[in-house]
Amino acid sequence: MGCSDKTGMQEQPSIQRLIVTGSSTAAPLVSDIAKRFEQSQPDIRIDIQTGGSSRGITDAGNGLADIGLSSRALTLNEKEILQCHTLAQDGVCFLIHKNNPIQKITNKQLKNIYTGKTTNWKQLGGLDKEITVIQRAQGRSEVSLVCQYFDVKPSDIKADLIAGENQQGIKMVANDESAIVYMSVGTSEYEVSRGTPIKLLPLKSIPATAENVAKGDYPLSRPLIFVTQSHPSQLVSKFIEFAQSPQVNDLIKDHSFVSITTR
Amino acid sequence: MSLSPLDKRWFWLCRFFAFTCALIICFIILFLFVESIPAIQSIGLERFFNDSSWHPTPDPSTGSFNLSAMLVGTLAATLGAIIFAGPLGILAAIFCHFYAPKQIAYLFRRMIELLAGIPSVVFGFWGLVTLAPIIRNLAPPGPSLCAGIIILTMMILPTVVLLSDAAIKNIPKKYIEGAAALGLSRWSTIKSIVIRASKEGLSNAIMLATGRAIGETMAVVMVCGNIAQIPNSLFDPIRTLTANIALELGYATGQHRSSLFFSGLLLLGIITMMVLISEKLKSEAIRD
The missing domain is CATH 3.40.190.10 (Periplasmic binding protein-like II)
Known part of the structure; x- marks a missing residue:
């Protein structure tokens, strides 16, 4: 042609x-x-x-x-x-509200939160608040990555809310002190730099930063x-x-x- | 009656435009059918209502494709919104005509028009950052059927008010004057004359508002929580059919994608049914 x-x-x-x-x-x-x-x-x-x-x-x-x-x-x-x-x-990290006193979390604890076995932050040494578990929309690559990482099926995940776009997930966590969600490290870091009240949880004690993703140290990346x-x-x-x-x-x-x- | 040449030209032009409008609808329906046929064939209609849950995969043998939670979600949110917005809107229109001083009625109409002009994403955003936290304090997690109903009520209220207002305005003046001459009180006039005479217009207003509520997507995605489940209470999150399409279409492949088109077809079916019912009610009302 x-x-x-x-x-x-x-x-x-x-x-x-x-x-x-x-x-x-x-x-x-x-x-x-x-x-x-x-x-x-x-x-x-x-x-x-x-x-x-x-x-x-x-x-x-x-x-x-x-x-x-x-x-x-x-x-x-x-x-x-x-x-x-x-x-x-691109890394995928877990996000909570800035005022949530939880500083670190183990993979087992995360898996328990997402499969509905842990329902209160008190069980993890936090405040006495019900956990708002936020899942991402089915079909997104974060979902399959996280499911693979924790060795669970998407249907095993017991969520309270589902966020589609990254921005929706950010807003949900920023407005709910007891929520947890997972998303792209880059997006999350950018939001933190803009003063959004969220906190990136380290995974296997490795801080979720673009730098650690680049170095290959951060365990959950694609x-x-x-x-x-x-x-x-x-x-x-x-x-x-x-x-x-x-x-x-x-x-x-x-x-x-x-x-x-x-x- | 023969048409003049100019009339003839108009006649054909109007015919052409009307035909184009009808054709667009036909193409949309055809497209939805063609896209959903693979899902209907490989998944089968029953599985859309009998599967254990909505966990779709591109391969129909591994996923589950139950749409009924979304169907219930759509109907619950719409019905809830109509229950609030219907009476509120119609009574507001009556207030505007029979009780409000002229300036206030004018101001009120302008404000309602303004409300109609607010984009749905703004409602959704407000719902997400303001309304959901308030509801969470009452009953966690916050984004829920209740939040969806409140947002949808606000969104369809202008449709109900403005169309009811127009319907009431269309009542022949002599009816009202006749009622006044008979010495009827204002409330009796409204109850036995205004509402009866404008019944068709009022039900039209409700129908159009229902259509808007069923089709609303952006705001609903933001405030309803999007869990595909049949709600047990007003404070449970729900997912509507439109939200389901908006959330997943971008990432869906294979039969997952096709089943989303099927849910679109389902939505179209609901709206068609609504139009048919309202036509039936209308023709019965005329016969009365």
């Missing part, structure tokens, strides 16, 4: 298209990266469609997309036929990855190289993720 410009004296090179599908967590970031890439390469168009990490991996596998986006690592089987390129890291066939085309490699370069670090930071090139 040549979209040549007839009015120009020079013959323009035909426009090349890259199709990217997958993770809705990574898509907004990749969309911004793509915009910047297109500015420097006017003959390239990048189409981004969301539909979840699984779709991204499938599409990349059967060639429907040039690049698949995933917010989970590839399984061993998938690794045999596909190549993955890490774009950024990579945002590009998935391609084992021999990606030149154009695909060029875009991935661009997305992994320090030129896009500001965009990664804007989206509250951790760049792999920061350290």
